[in-house]
Amino acid sequence: MGGENSLTIVSPGRINLIGEHVDYNDGFVLPAAIEQHIQFKICKNGTSNKAIVRSKGFEGVLEINLKAITPRPAGWENYLLGVINEMQQLTDGISGFDCEIQSFLPVGSGVSSSAALECGFAYAINELFDLGLDRWQIVKLSQRAEHNYVGTKCGIMDQFASVMGKKGFAMLLDCKSLEFDYVPANFDPYVLLLLNSNVTHDLATGAYNKRRQQCEDGLSFLVSKYGIAPSFRNVTLDMLTDSKSQLDATVFNRCSYVVEEIARVQMAKTLLKENKLKAFGELMYKTHEGLSDKYEVSCKELDFLVDLAKRENAVLGSRIMGGGFGGCTINLIHKDSVNLFIAKAAAAYKKEFGIELNAFETQPSNGTTLIKENHEVGL
Ligand code: GAF
Numbered sequence: 001m002g003g004e005n006s007l008t009i010v011s012p013g014r015i016n017l018i019g020e021h022v023d024y025n026d027g028f029v030l031p032a033a034i035e036q037h038i039q040f041k042i043c044k045n046g047t048s049n050k051a052i053v054r055s056k057g058f059e060g061v062l063e064i065n066l067k068a069i070t071p072r073p074a075g076w077e078n079y080l081l082g083v084i085n086e087m088q089q090l091t092d093g094i095s096g097f098d099c100e101i102q103s104f105l106p107v108g109s110g111v112s113s114s115a116a117l118e119c120g121f122a123y124a125i126n127e128l129f130d131l132g133l134d135r136w137q138i139v140k141l142s143q144r145a146e147h148n149y150v151g152t153k154c155g156i157m158d159q160f161a162s163v164m165g166k167k168g169f170a171m172l173l174d175c176k177s178l179e180f181d182y183v184p185a186n187f188d189p190y191v192l193l194l195l196n197s198n199v200t201h202d203l204a205t206g207a208y209n210k211r212r213q214q215c216e217d218g219l220s221f222l223v224s225k226y227g228i229a230p231s232f233r234n235v236t237l238d239m240l241t242d243s244k245s246q247l248d249a250t251v252f253n254r255c256s257y258v259v260e261e262i263a264r265v266q267m268a269k270t271l272l273k274e275n276k277l278k279a280f281g282e283l284m285y286k287t288h289e290g291l292s293d294k295y296e297v298s299c300k301e302l303d304f305l306v307d308l309a310k311r312e313n314a315v316l317g318s319r320i321m322g323g324g325f326g327g328c329t330i331n332l333i334h335k336d337s338v339n340l341f342i343a344k345a346a347a348a349y350k351k352e353f354g355i356e357l358n359a360f361e362t363q364p365s366n367g368t369t370l371i372k373e374n375h376e377v378g379l
Contacts, residue, residue, distance in 0.1 A: 006043035007127055011120025011368040012036065013111035014161035015192060015330055016321055017170055017185075017272075018280075018287055019265040021295055023155025025215050025258045026176040026231045028265040030272075031157055032185060032364035033165020038103045038116045040124040047096030053080060055101040066094060071149045079114055082149025083122045086141040093129045106358070108200035110320070110327025114150070115158035116368075118142035123163070123368045136178075138368070139163045153209050154323075165367035172269055176231065183272060185364045190277055190316060191335045195345060196358040197301040199326035208323055211254060211295065218247060218255035232258050257294035261287060281317025281332050285310065288319035288329075297324025301353055305329045308345055315341065 012033040019029035045052070051064040055076075062077050069085045071078050087094060099121070105113040119142045126133045133141075142159040146152050160173055160180075169182040219230060225243060228234040232255075240247075240256050247255070264283050271280040288306050292298035302320045306329055309318035314337030321330040333341060338361065346357040 006041050007124065008371040009040040009042070009120055009124040009127065009368065010037045010371060011040070011116040011123060012162055012165060012365055013105045013113060013116050014158055014165070015111065015194070015362060015364075016157065016161070017192075017330070018268045018283060018319075019157075019261065020287060020291055020319075020321070021211065021297065021323075022232075022258055022261050022265070023157040023173075023175045024153070024212055025155075025219075025262070026233050027258065027262040028269070029157045029173050029175060030170050030183070030265060030268065031161035031173070032170040033161050033367045034111065034362045035365045036105050036111065036360070036362065038101060038105055038113065038120050040120050041100040042124040042128050043098055044128065045096045045098045050096045051084070051099070052097075053099045053101060056103065066096070076117070078149040079117045079145065080121050082145030083118050083142060084125070085149060086145045087122060087125060087131070087133075090133065090137070090141065091129075091131050093131050094125060095129070097125070097128060099124065106196060108327065109196050109198075110322030110324070111194070112158040112162065112322065114146065114152075115142065115162045118145050119159050119162045119368050123370070127370055135163050135367075151209075153212050158322075161367070163367045165365055167364060167366050169364055170272075172265075176233065183269070187277060187332060189335050190332050191338065191361055192363070193331045193333050193338055193341070193359060193361050194321070194328040195305050195331060195342075196328045196360075197299075197305060197326055197349075198355050198358060199299060199301045207297070207325060211297070214248075214251050214254045215258055218251040221247060221251075222255075232262060235259050253294040253296075257290040260290055277332065278316055281315070284317030284319045284330070284332065291320050291324060295324075299325055301326070301349075301355070302329055304352060305345065305349065305357075308348055309333075309341075312337065312341055312344075 013036050014031050017030040023029050049066040053062040107113045122138045122142050139159040146154050170185040171180050172183050173180040223230045268283050298320050306318045309315040314334040316332045318329050318331040321328050342359040349357040
């Protein structure tokens with residue numbers, strides 16, 4: 001495609017060590033980009049307003065009139081159309097192009113193939129037309145694309161992790177100030193293992209947005225009752241307990257999960273720095289409990305996998321990862337026990353649900369990158 005004039009970009013999925021459903025609640029998160037990615041080949045096609053996108057992994061060919069971008073009723077196309085729409089608000093430098101997309105990421109598995117798709121596409125167009133957008137602009141426009149064209153009112157974590165990832169490091173992101181630190185993520189002799197339940201979720205179904213709304217409702221009540229500035233950073237568990245009878249029971253549960261998870265990430269940061277992995281793993285289990293009982297984004301398959309992990313001494317921590325309702329668990333497990341655990345988990349899972357389990361080890365990797373003659377090139 002396009003011969004020497006085509007560019008190749010890779011854009012990774014992400015994991016999250018801890019800090020789930022708090023990115024849109026002014027919390028802290030600890031994600032990393034992963035090796036598994038989506039690849040984009042892109043070149044100019046000499047037209048002023050026609051883009052053609054072919055994909056392996058997402059179905060179909062998308063023909064786009066760049067002068068008339070509008071969302072489709074549903075589908076993967078909206079991630080791309082949303083990105084073009086947002087980029088056109090920032091620049092008039094985009095003309096016709098052809099793009100081939102190949103995904104090596106499992107879709108709907110909680111490793112954020114959607115952010116990889118948005119960010120990689122934005123990065124590719126930015127490079128091709130030399131638009132001069134920086135990484136943060138790509139992160140933010142991709143998040144807006146998801147809000148405005150896909151309809152998921154996601155936080156910033158996934159796009160941030162996909163674009164800012166660095167090999168060997170997790171990133172502690174303050175989702176309020178957007179300041180972040182790279183945190184070394186070498187857990188030797190432990191490794192990160194993802195177990196894909198192969199139960200798929202669809203964040204756009206509304207359950208995600210509903211939780212976001214419930215948190216906003218709870219916060220606005222607490223703001224008016226206590227006169228605090230409108231941020232979950234200012235909410236304490238005492239305030240919540242004191243307001244329990246005035247809050248809807250579900251809203252109370254959502255908010256108490258958020259306050260507890262924000263505190264857990266702060267503890268997790270210290271434990272990681274001190275290499276106290278056992279205690280870190282215990283926090284992962286606590287996060288899972290909260291996501292399952294109070295935030296209600298787990299499902300029986302994921303609870304089963306986490307319960308299984310809890311019974312293994314070699315697994316220090318395990319929990320649902322990402323938006324929820326299916327997808328992967330993330331497990332911190334001793335490297336010598338990986339194969340045995342996968343075999344045991346797969347057999348038990350198949351017996352219980354009749355579903356195959358996929359497992360893959362993963363390591364923190366670089367963010368969205370232009371590949372040139374076998375070398376990676378940053379923005
Ligand atoms: C999804 C969202 F896209 C993220 O912003 C984040 O809220 C996550 O769910 C839950 O932590 O992946």
